[in-house]
Amino acid sequence: MTYTIKDMVKKESRFVSGHRMCAGCGAPPIVRTVLRTLKEDDNAVITSATGCLEVSSCIYPYTSWKNVSFIHSAFENAGATISGVAAAYIALKRKGKTTKNTKFIAFGGDGGTLDIGFQALSGAMERGHDITYVCYDNGGYMNTGTQRSSSTPHFADTTTTPAGSKIPGKSQMRKDLTEIMVKHNIPYVAQTAAIGNQKDLYEKAEKAIYTEGATYMSVLSPCPRGWGYPTDDLLPITKLAVDTCFWPLYEVVNGVYKVTYKPAKKLPIEEFLKVQKRFKHLFKEENRWMIDQLQQEVDKKWNYLLKQEEFTNSLDI
Amino acid sequence: MSNVSDIGSNILEDGNSTQVLTGNWASRKPIHLKDKCTNCMLCVPYCPDNCIIQKDNIIQEFDLNYCKGCGVCAKVCPFKAIEMESKD
Amino acid sequence: MAIRERLSGNEAVATAMKQINPDVMAAFPITPATEIPQYFANFVSNGTVTTEFIAVESEHSAMSACIGASAAGARVATATSSQGLALMFEMLYVASGLRLPIVLINVNRALSAPINIHNDHSDSMGARDCGFIQLYCENNQEAYDNTIMAVRIAEKARLPVMVCYDGFITSHSIENIMLMENDEVKNFVGEYNPEEFLLDDKRNISMGPLSLQQYYFEQRKEVADAMIDSKEIITQISEEFYKITGRKYELYENYMLDDADVAIVVLNSTVGIVKDTVDILRSKGIKAGMLKPRCFRPLPYVELANEFKNLKALAIMDKADSVNAYSGPLFSELTSAMYSCNINVPTVNYIYGLGGRDVKMENIYEVFSDLEIIAKNGKVDKITNYLGLRGE
Numbered sequence: 044m045t046y047t048i049k050d051m052v053k054k055e056s057r058f059v060s061g062h063r064m065c066a067g068c069g070a071p072p073i074v075r076t077v078l079r080t081l082k083e084d085d086n087a088v089i090t091s092a093t094g095c096l097e098v099s100s101c102i103y104p105y106t107s108w109k110n111v112s113f114i115h116s117a118f119e120n121a122g123a124t125i126s127g128v129a130a131a132y133i134a135l136k137r138k139g140k141t142t143k144n145t146k147f148i149a150f151g152g153d154g155g156t157l158d159i160g161f162q163a164l165s166g167a168m169e170r171g172h173d174i175t176y177v178c179y180d181n182g183g184y185m186n187t188g189t190q191r192s193s194s195t196p197h198f199a200d201t202t203t204t205p206a207g208s209k210i211p212g213k214s215q216m217r218k219d220l221t222e223i224m225v226k227h228n229i230p231y232v233a234q235t236a237a238i239g240n241q242k243d244l245y246e247k248a249e250k251a252i253y254t255e256g257a258t259y260m261s262v263l264s265p266c267p268r269g270w271g272y273p274t275d276d277l278l279p280i281t282k283l284a285v286d287t288c289f290w291p292l293y294e295v296v297n298g299v300y301k302v303t304y305k306p307a308k309k310l311p312i313e314e315f316l317k318v319q320k321r322f323k324h325l326f327k328e329e330n331r332w333m334i335d336q337l338q339q340e341v342d343k344k345w346n347y348l349l350k351q352e353e354f355t356n357s358l359d360i
Numbered sequence: 361m362s363n364v365s366d367i368g369s370n371i372l373e374d375g376n377s378t379q380v381l382t383g384n385w386a387s388r389k390p391i392h393l394k395d396k397c398t399n400c401m402l403c404v405p406y407c408p409d410n411c412i413i414q415k416d417n418i419i420q421e422f423d424l425n426y427c428k429g430c431g432v433c434a435k436v437c438p439f440k441a442i443e444m445e446s447k448d
Numbered sequence: 449m450a451i452r453e454r455l456s457g458n459e460a461v462a463t464a465m466k467q468i469n470p471d472v473m474a475a476f477p478i479t480p481a482t483e484i485p486q487y488f489a490n491f492v493s494n495g496t497v498t499t500e501f502i503a504v505e506s507e508h509s510a511m512s513a514c515i516g517a518s519a520a521g522a523r524v525a526t527a528t529s530s531q532g533l534a535l536m537f538e539m540l541y542v543a544s545g546l547r548l549p550i551v552l553i554n555v556n557r558a559l560s561a562p563i564n565i566h567n568d569h570s571d572s573m574g575a576r577d578c579g580f581i582q583l584y585c586e587n588n589q590e591a592y593d594n595t596i597m598a599v600r601i602a603e604k605a606r607l608p609v610m611v612c613y614d615g616f617i618t619s620h621s622i623e624n625i626m627l628m629e630n631d632e633v634k635n636f637v638g639e640y641n642p643e644e645f646l647l648d649d650k651r652n653i654s655m656g657p658l659s660l661q662q663y664y665f666e667q668r669k670e671v672a673d674a675m676i677d678s679k680e681i682i683t684q685i686s687e688e689f690y691k692i693t694g695r696k697y698e699l700y701e702n703y704m705l706d707d708a709d710v711a712i713v714v715l716n717s718t719v720g721i722v723k724d725t726v727d728i729l730r731s732k733g734i735k736a737g738m739l740k741p742r743c744f745r746p747l748p749y750v751e752l753a754n755e756f757k758n759l760k761a762l763a764i765m766d767k768a769d770s771v772n773a774y775s776g777p778l779f780s781e782l783t784s785a786m787y788s789c790n791i792n793v794p795t796v797n798y799i800y801g802l803g804g805r806d807v808k809m810e811n812i813y814e815v816f817s818d819l820e821i822i823a824k825n826g827k828v829d830k831i832t833n834y835l836g837l838r839g840e
Contacts, residue, residue: 048400048401048402048404048405049401049417051401051405052401052404052405052414052417053414053416053417056410058410059375059377059378059410060377060378060382060409060410060411060423060425060426061376061377061378061379061380061381061382061426062377062380062409063380063382064408065428066385066386066408066428066429067408067428067430067431067432068408069408070408071408071409071410072405072406072407072408075405075410076405086652088520088646090516097658098658100377101654101656101657101658102657102658102659102660103369103371103657103658103659103660103663104362104364104371104376104657104663105362105371105376105377105379105380106371106373106374106375106376106377106654106657107375107377108374108375108652108654109374109375109652110374110375110652111374111652112647112648112652112653112654112655113646113652113653113655114515114519114646114654114656115655115656115657116512116515116516116519116539116542116546116656117512117538117539117542119508120508120509120512120539122509123474123504123508123509123510123512123513123516124512124513124515124516125516126474126502126504126509126513126516127472127474127502127512127513127514127515127516127517127518127520127524128516128517128519128520128646128647130472130474130500130502130513130517130522131471131472131500131516131517131518131520131521131522131647132520132647133500134471134472134498134499134500134522135471135520135521135647137498138471140521140641140647141521141647141648141649142649143649145647162505162506162509163505163506163508163509163512165505166505166506166509169505170502170503170504237405237406240402267430274430274431274432275430275431275432275434275435275444276432276435277406277408277430277432277435278406278432278435278436279435365644367547367606367670367674368545368546368547368606368667368670368671369545369546369655369656369657369659369667370546370644370653370654370655371653371654371655372644372651372653373651373652373653374651374652374653374654
């Protein structure tokens with residue numbers, strides 16, 4: 044069935060109002076769209092690593108998770124927790140103690156996924172449980188006040204990599220978890236974001252959830268507080284991230300790359316940087332070299348992806 | 361009121377956060393300009409708080425019980441059919 | 449009809465697990481517990497059990513996966529020691545906080561640093577406040593029996609249970625054992641049918657919320673209350689077990705204590721040589737006795753304290769050190785219990801066997817002769833002593 048936003052919005056939401064995420068947060072629309080890909084009769088068990096999403100969506104005695112069951116156990120173990128739930132399902136289904144067709148989805152922020160949660164994620168993916176892991180990536184430990192994570196962009200100002208007179212922001216490049224996940228030999232890996240009619244996000248989420256085996260998705264989740272932009276600009280800023288190729292949208296199906304969005308006009312990275320306070324210091328005269336360097340890094344990655352697409356499609360795999 | 365476990369912290373019902381009216385966070389509210397609205401549905405999935413209620417693909421209302429006044433919807437709308445107004 | 453066998457502690461526990469056939473086992477290897485997931489993996493590969501075995505990538509993930517599976521409604525078990533238990537420390541509290549009936553086999557081993565793979569009780573003692581029920585086992589028979597009882601105890605009390613026995617000494621030594629028939633175990637443990645679980649067809653629930661100041665305290669008190677209530681549950685289930693097997697288990701074992709003048713309190717395998725020493729002393733007319741706690745959590749403090757009330761001197765042996773410039777953990781808990789029950793007996797602490805330092809009968813004689821002196825003088829000169837250090 045071809046995707047249309049009009050069909051999508053008619054589906055009941057399984058992530059309801061009353062959560063305490065910040066005004067304008069990028070994560071709730073992502074979670075809602077991901078869960079909307081679930082078939083109406085399918086059940087799901089969701090786990091979330093400690094972080095903005097978990098802490099705001101399940102504050103006793105309220106929960107924003109609807110028509111799905113939810114468990115939070117700790118920060119670094121969303122991968123391990125969901126593995127346990129998925130294994131229990133096999134046992135209970137066999138015994139007839141649970142009968143609904145159920146999907147298993149773990150959500151984690153970039154902190155709970157790339158850093159403290161890395162080991163558990165890697166283990167879960169490697170073991171190939173029938174689960175989906177979705178990382179809502181806002182480029183920092185936002186829940187605790189914007190500390191750097193390994194996903195924070197190069198040169199960004201965070202509370203643990205402040206743009207000081209001696210060290211101008213984060214000195215390391217971003218860790219590319221999407222690529223690391225490809226090397227786990229899992230059947231489906233995707234990098235996506237909510238732009239336009241959200242077709243890219245929806246279709247990838249649907250593929251991730253309904254592909255058998257362990258699947259992974261990185262979704263860009265803009266954070267108005269952490270990035271320093273007005274709450275209104277969720278969509279424009281996501282669009283800039285994607286159009287500057289800072290956040291390429293692609294998927295890897297059994298090792299074969301497909302870049303799903305190629306901007307008609309590739310914008311210079313400066314366009315993305317200049318609207319965020321966390322990059323303000325890059326625009327000082329003595330720091331312009333950082334913008335040039337970021338441009339090089341973005342271009343290198345973009346060309347790599349285009350080449351990977353060409354290469355993996357030419358192989359007989 | 362919530363259906364919770366007698367023993368421990370389990371919440372025995374789903375989606376009950378709708379009892380928490382986050383609308384009191386907002387200092388702005390969206391105004392729906394119906395004559396400009398084409399019911400394209402683009403704003404609906406972008407609202408972080410699921411406030412834009414549609415039925416059969418017709419926008420019904422913007423639920424101010426939960427609206428935090430972020431203004432995402434206004435920027436998403438390609439037809440400028442939503443405007444943010446101060447709540448004072 | 450009981451089955452006679454000769455098994456090591458680990459083999460015995462793995463056999464119990466096989467007969468229990470849990471829904472999920474998530475485990476990571478660590479000496480000297482490694483054999484348990486290994487034996488179990490064999491059972492899984494050969495179809496002897498229907499358990500979903502998850503070969504997780506760390507002990508923290510082992511407990512996390514167990515928590516996910518148990519929350520989902522499955523019966524789960526795992527095994528670890530020492531560093532593994534220490535690594536899963538935060539998750540132990542999560543397991544009890546979420547009221548999940550997980551069975552954890554802890555093969556007691558010393559904590560690093562320096563690294564040591566041999567037996568002492570620093571691991572389980574270090575986790576004594578985490579809300580797990582803790583049962584201690586003298587030998588392979590007790591390890592086997594307690595594992596089977598643990599499943600029912602955990603599910604009734606809605607608290608996780610840790611079954612502890614000595615690494616290498618019990619885990620790897622082969623002893624005679626009486627096993628239950630497969631059907632007996634199956635009938636004893638029954639089916640696990642939780643009230644609240646994630647995979648419930650009838651409703652969707654949320655577990656592990658953020659509980660703020662106005663809720664957390666009561667929810668933690670409920671865990672404390674559950675621990676208090678578990679004492680009765682342990683007694684009941686042990687009684688049921690006795691009816692089927694003829695093997696009696698109480699909260700602790702009192703050996704020649706009733707008319708004793710001097711006594712030793714000791715956990716796990718060291719009990720063996722203490723009992724022998726008591727027998728020899730008794731034959732010489734010395735009124736020696738021994739108490740072996742089985743159930744350390746919950747601590748049956750009133751009953752224990754009262755067992756000591758007629759003694760002239762008591763030695764509490766700790767195979768762990770609290771490093772509090774005072775004593776070991778068993779000593780501080782039991783003397784506190786005695787104080788709370790107005791029982792005043794000169795009591796002395798012996799820290800022994802750390803890192804698997806061998807403890808011999810001559811060491812136990814030493815303790816008893818010290819106790820004789822304390823009994824005569826009516827006072828303790830040195831509260832905490834280290835037994836069996838080199839050169840002393």
